[in-house]
Amino acid sequence: MGKTLFEKIWDTHLVVEKNDGPSLIYIDRHLIHEVTSPQAFDGLRINNRRVRRPDLTIATMDHNVPTNDRSLPILDQTSAIQIQALEKNCSDFGIQLFDISSPNQGIVHVIGPQLGITLPGTTIVCGDSHTSTHGAFGTLAFGIGTSEVEHVLASQTLWLDKPKPFEIKVEGKRKDTHAVTAKDIILSIIKKIGTAGGMGTVIEYRGDGISDLSMEQRMTICNMSIEAGARAGLIAPDEKTFDYLRGRKYTPKNYETLVDYWKENLKTDKDAKFEKNFILHIDNIAPQVSWGTNPGMTCDVTESIPSPEDFSKGDHNQKKGAEKALEYMDLKPGIPITEIKIDRVFIGSCTNARLEDLIEASRIIKGRKVSPHVRAMVVPGSQMVKKQAEELGIDKIFTNANFEWRESGCSMCLGMNPDILSPGERCASTSNRNFEGRQGTGGRTHLVSPVMAAAAAIEGHFVDVRKWM
């Protein structure tokens, strides 16, 4: 029987295979950041262990870095200590670090592909659940905990129970590709299969609705695999993938030889079998807006807030969850999505802060002004994205519309730096999680695409961005 893409990558990374437990797999690339690594380095020191392959390990600081003027000192002492710890750990163990002043600094999942560190057919791990982003390149990439970070540092391997392959086919053509985006595709999928729908699996996204997407859009899809509960998500590489990585800073010298190999080997066989299947038809999907406190609590922009009964379809626990979510979000069933007023707009995160996201949002903003009661910010995914956008004059479009144009980092996606919501504030956010308090204690998050966030910033409430095209 044939194999799926995931199974092929798995098989070529087996160091020790066991039938009665997890297998030991080799890790080709290990990405490190300041929040989930200090305890791992401490563990190495206590046990007098070294980093086995510093040449396969790359570090940056992204989670808690301020996004204001980089020449200013970091005021939050605990953040400063974590950043200093990463500097010391990288220097002690010989690891390449893109620090806060580096032109290569940025959100770890944005810089990996931009620098050509992410490669098809490889395994990538990072102490961050959104590592699934790199799957867009036909990479087996997943988030790990700090103990596993220490394990990979020491051994360049990981014990892993083999996940099951899950096929998600995206079929059809979106009517307006500027208004209905990759974000709307992945939110539609999570809405249907639920936040635990992918548990124990690696998703392979397939179909013409996926191959039509650019690399940056594919990253948005794979990024949110974890929000469907999957261990990872991936997409078979094609010419777009190979073109994207050609000529980047760390693209290997023997790249074309590798491409030949990847073309032959990195696709799911016709007779391969998936454990699970799901199909999404996208001909008629609308822009999506989340209304609750997990990404599965999402509806079309044209709809109203559902009642907990309708949402839960008879599941008592889901109903209770929806009631709690509506109370936290201060929303009532029946309110049209387009009547929800917002206080803040955040365009950023590893989901939607790449150049294409900013270009698309700027098309909506151009010549308009942010609603007077809204505070809106753009946080580019990396210093490279920021520079490219500035070369195109996109920063001016945003600042002329009264958006704040900031330095790169994770910022208000998780609010570990000073960019947070105040209690009760409501935000249209291009990030990936609408959990309670995620963007600030008491803050209320609605997940949307960059163009939907941009239009909401202008109007002060959600609007169907298709009408603006």
Next chain:
Amino acid sequence: MQSFKKVKSVITSLDQVNVDTDQIVPKQFLKLVQKSGFGKFLFYDWRYDDKGNLKSDFVLNNEKYQNSKILVTGDNFGCGSSREHAVWALLDYGFSVIIATSFADIFYSNCFKNGLLPIVLNENQISKLHHETGLIEVDLENQIIKTSNEQITFDIELHKKKILLEGLDDIAQTLQYEKKISEFEKESKIPSVL
């Protein structure tokens, strides 16, 4: 790592689905560079009001459950962020067993790196446990939960059971395969980053 064999305590019932790691330990407490001391931040926004006072209606603040070591909860516990701080906070607070209908993948594997026992039971068994007020015993060796009126057996993979019972150091085990890892590296087609 600390080993786990047996525990006897009252149950803390958190009857909710999709409890994410942002709730278990909110982001503002992820800035510590050690593994200890996270217990006071556990379920912070549910446990404390905005002035830092205990919220009387949250189950962890009920005096009856102050010494509880067993948390019983719903589907998809530990979803979201990979932060191992969630496991450190549960352990530091005093929990050593979490019983749920399902666990998120990364959280589940983080448990076994720290000596926290996650047990999966079906919905019927869990709903009975939510009403259990007496002491219950969780015995890993025999894979049995003893309540006031019944014994529930639970499944756990053999190697995972062994890791907890013996408190094994994962990395030391792996480094015994050094020769195999080196052989793999010699064959690898993937070049270094630098």
